[in-house]
Amino acid sequence: MEENQNQPQMSQDDMAESVKRDAKGLFESISIFLSELLDIRSQTDKDRTVEDVKSDIPFKGHNAWILIFSIFVASIGLNVSSTAVVIGAMLISPLMGPIVGVGLSIAINDIDTLRRSLVNLGVMVGLSVFAATFYFLVSPLTELTPELEARTAPTVLDVLVAIFGGLALIVAKSKKGTMPNAIAGVAIATALMPPLCTVGYGIAVWEPDFFLGALYLFSINAIFIALSTFIVAKLLRFPMIRYANSAKRKRIARIASFVAIIAIIPAIYTFVNVLRESNSLRDYKKFLADEIEQNEALYMRKDFYDYNNKTIRLYFDGEIPEATVSDLKNEIKKYAHINDFQLSINGNKSRGIDQISKAYDRSIEELNRLQAENDKLLDQIEDLQIQMAALEVELKKVNESSSGNLIPYSGVAKDAKIRFPDLSELGYGEVLQSNFLKVDTVKVIFPVWKFKVSDSLNRIRNTNLREWITKELKVDTLLVKQ
DSSP states (O other): OHHHHHSOOOOHHHHHHHHHHHHHHHHHHHHHHHHHHHOOSTTBOHHHHHHHHHHTSOOOTHHHHHHHHHHHHHHHHHHTTOHHHHHHHHHHOOTHHHHHHHHHHHHTTOHHHHHHHHHHHHHHHHHHHHHHHHHHHHOSOOSOOHHHHTTSSOOHHHHHHHHHHHHHHHHHHHBSSOOHHHHHHHHHHHOOHHHHHHHHHHHHTTOHHHHHHHHHHHHHHHHHHHHHHHHHHHHTTOOOOOOSSHHHHHHHHHHHHHHHHHHHHHHHHHHHHHHHHHHHHHHHHHHIIIIIITOTTOOEEEEEEETTTTEEEEEESSOOOHHHHHHHHHHGGGSTTTTTSEEEEEOOSSOOHHHHHHHHHHHHHHHHHHHHHHHHHHHHHHHHHHHHHHHHHHHHHHHHHHGGGOOOHHHHHHHHHHHOTTEEEEEEEEEEEEOSSOEEEEEEEEEEESSOOOHHHHHHHHHHHHHHHHHHHTOSOEEEOO
16 A cells, blocks of 8 residues: 555646647647648649640630530520430530630739630630520520529529539649549539520520520639639649749739639629529528418419519409508518518409419318318228127127136135135136147146145145145146146
């Protein structure tokens, strides 16, 4: 005991310092692991990446024809609402090259590459819109399909896809070797071609909202892909283009910085604006679902949602009480992104024949449903009554057959306790016994004695008990089991 007391003990300060060292070591190990896991600089081939991007910028010859054919394929897919065809067209489209070239050239101050990228991008966009417009002008199918309608207005998800798709693209291009699967996947995800085809559709059927919305969607995708390329190139520290003339180098650096700022500002504004529009539209749809559609007393004929003017107009069949109007105007204030919208509610004196017909149809459907449920319950009741009658008959037969076999066990047990004071418990039952030729039912008693005695005395008292109970129960065979 004295030796243990004389051993030096670690103070609280030493323990705290030890814990800090262990935590620091764990943190450093995790940091090293994550840095090795997420490091892309060691496998980045910057010179080869710049060469590959520049080689994808020129647009002539084969690339021009590939673009035209892919536009026709995508237009057909949108026209028949075939997602698979649209995906195939996006895989063969060469639209991505100039957009990546814009972002990379701004990042490395390459004004010549920037100029070539913008020119080729403009030519590509113009040729794509012309080819799509020509197709939809000659196509016999001019109705608005779901695939076309999905490209008429951007959402915040389109912005996020463009951002992360652009990041994935430039990271895939900068890796040593090629990653064709990643590049193909980005081409599908960012969906540059379908909006341009929708622009052509809007021009062909002359729907300004369609082609302006689709052109807006394409612009968002292009801007954020270029912006993602610019950011990754800066983070990976791609080498800047050096000019012999220092004045020219400074001038080009200013131009590149100015272009980058010009691209970033609208990109941020676009993202925020699209996010607000998406949130407002989501709240508006939720307002209609929760406050209008759930109210069976309201029959909405049409609605108009105007985000730019912050107005919502709802038209109903039938008169709308003032209390309902006031209630709806109070309810809309609960939705954060449309609580400042001007809500206009309009009704008429008579309910439209369509709404009356719908209400009648709903009543008939509800009546039929209740009638079907009632018939089903009646069938179940009838089945249960039949089962109960069968069980009653079976129970009666069992009682009749077993009434003659009942034994006065309770009285016998009390008399046995008096006749045999050493008896602690007495069980009785019938068991099946077989000699492998036939099966018999044998009556058995299970005595439990208070005191243990020798085997010979135990056999005597069991025999006496068996003979007495045999007489009392008037049975032919009775076995004793310990």
